[in-house]
Amino acid sequence: xxxxxxxxxxxxxxxxxxxxxxxxxxxxxxxxxxxxxxxxxxxxxxxxxxxxxxxxxxxxxxxxxxxxxxxxxxxxxxxxxxxxxxxxxxxxxxxxxxxxxxxxxxxxxxxxxxxxxxxxxxxxxxxxxxxxxxxxxxxxxxxxxxxxxxxxxxxxxxxxxxxxxxxxxxxxxxxxxxxxxxxxxxxxxxxxxxxxxxxxxxxxxxxxxxxxxxxxxxxxxxxxxxxxxxxxxxxxxxxxxxxxxxxxxxxxxxxxxxxxxxxxxxxxxxxxxxxxxxxxxxxxxxxxxxxxxxxxxxxxxxxxxxxxxxxxxxxxxxxxxxxxxxxxxxxxxxxxxxxxxxxxxxxxxxxxxxxxxxxxxxxxxxxxxxxxxxxxxxxxxxxxxxxxxxxxxxxxxxxx
Numbered sequence: 001x002x003x004x005x006x007x008x009x010x011x012x013x014x015x016x017x018x019x020x021x022x023x024x025x026x027x028x029x030x031x032x033x034x035x036x037x038x039x040x041x042x043x044x045x046x047x048x049x050x051x052x053x054x055x056x057x058x059x060x061x062x063x064x065x066x067x068x069x070x071x072x073x074x075x076x077x078x079x080x081x082x083x084x085x086x087x088x089x090x091x092x093x094x095x096x097x098x099x100x101x102x103x104x105x106x107x108x109x110x111x112x113x114x115x116x117x118x119x120x121x122x123x124x125x126x127x128x129x130x131x132x133x134x135x136x137x138x139x140x141x142x143x144x145x146x147x148x149x150x151x152x153x154x155x156x157x158x159x160x161x162x163x164x165x166x167x168x169x170x171x172x173x174x175x176x177x178x179x180x181x182x183x184x185x186x187x188x189x190x191x192x193x194x195x196x197x198x199x200x201x202x203x204x205x206x207x208x209x210x211x212x213x214x215x216x217x218x219x220x221x222x223x224x225x226x227x228x229x230x231x232x233x234x235x236x237x238x239x240x241x242x243x244x245x246x247x248x249x250x251x252x253x254x255x256x257x258x259x260x261x262x263x264x265x266x267x268x269x270x271x272x273x274x275x276x277x278x279x280x281x282x283x284x285x286x287x288x289x290x291x292x293x294x295x296x297x298x299x300x301x302x303x304x305x306x307x308x309x310x311x312x313x314x315x316x317x318x319x320x321x322x323x324x325x326x327x328x329x330x331x332x333x334x335x336x337x338x339x340x341x342x343x344x345x346x347x348x349x350x351x352x353x354x355x356x357x358x359x360x361x362x363x364x365x366x367x368x369x370x371x372x373x374x375x376x377x378x379x380x381x382x383x384x385x386x387x388x389x390x391x392x393x394x395x396x397x398x399x400x
Contacts, residue, residue: 054254167196
């Protein structure tokens with residue numbers, strides 16, 4: 001198969017819209033353009049039916065009920081609605097949250113804002129594999145704790161968190177569990193009931209649906225979750241998220257979820273094999289290659305490695321025909337070491353020498369082989385230049 005350039009290996013940042021999702025969306029831009037809140041004519045009824053179908057498709061992907069799906073503009077909004085909504089609804093009953101140091105900024109920044117508003121937040125560490133210890137969660141919960149927020153899988157290291165064990169702890173202690181599943185939904189099996197998750201955030205553009213549409217799963221019983229809305233204006237989405245629904249985006253999101261659910265088992269195996277092939281190829285051609293994050297229990301499409309003696313940004317600048325990342329997409333323009341990689345024990349130098357490869361549905365074996373050869377050649381050249389810049393060392397003949 002002939003290669004098409006540039007090659008995209010940054011599927012953690014975003015994904016292309018699957019043609020099947022796009023096909024489902026198209027009528028809702030033109031002939032079926034109704035507002036799902038218009039209850040007096042067929043255009044509105046058709047739109048409402050399409051949204052309800054998407055709710056069922058998304059609910060099936062995560063083991064929820066359709067009535068628990070609240071549509072948002074994406075995972076950032078979902079995380080804000082979940083945490084700020086809980087905080088506002090819990091006034092007088094608690095003022096403490098527990099999270100981890102490796103969460104996405106849309107969780108960490110919300111927690112910092114809540115601290116300014118008087119809330120207490122405990123930031124749990126992770127081990128060298130990037131995982132939270134459920135016993136640390138248990139030890140952090142107090143009688144003022146409202147919720148624990150732990151992501152399902154990390155966007156940089158790919159480490160899958162022990163949500164079932166953490167969910168058992170939160171159930172035991174009577175607090176709520178929120179999880180940002182942006183990177184995990186559609187990539188690994190998720191069941192909110194089995195995991196004990198009360199609120200789950202996820203987004204369309206990480207799973208082959210369009211940008212600008214996301215969802216928050218809000219448990220409706222055992223317990224029923226109360227959230228205060230962030231803004232008002234029409235009472236849409238059970239009063240949790242007002243605003244005219246993005247019907248075409250929601251339709252695409254639902255269809256993408258349906259495709260992911262059907263193809264997940266086989267696709268996970270395929271991507272894990274490509275990921276391992278990529279790592280083995282790089283390791284066999286280069287010295288000083290280290291894996292960031294766990295060998296087992298990581299997202300099947302994730303590979304994050306460091307190359308001693310070079311900087312990740314230098315690698316990206318030298319490779320103009322492969323899309324890669326030196327950190328999370330939201331901070332890829334920064335020259336600061338990744339806070340996630342530092343949290344798992346990497347030095348600043350190794351964190352800066354790291355590159356994330358994100359494989360996806362349209363990644364081929366030929367693209368992986370090309371990436372191995374190209375990255376290995378670039379690393380070798382960069383190391384050679386660095387060695388030459390240092391120059392030869394000579395013994396000093398001066399005397400004192």
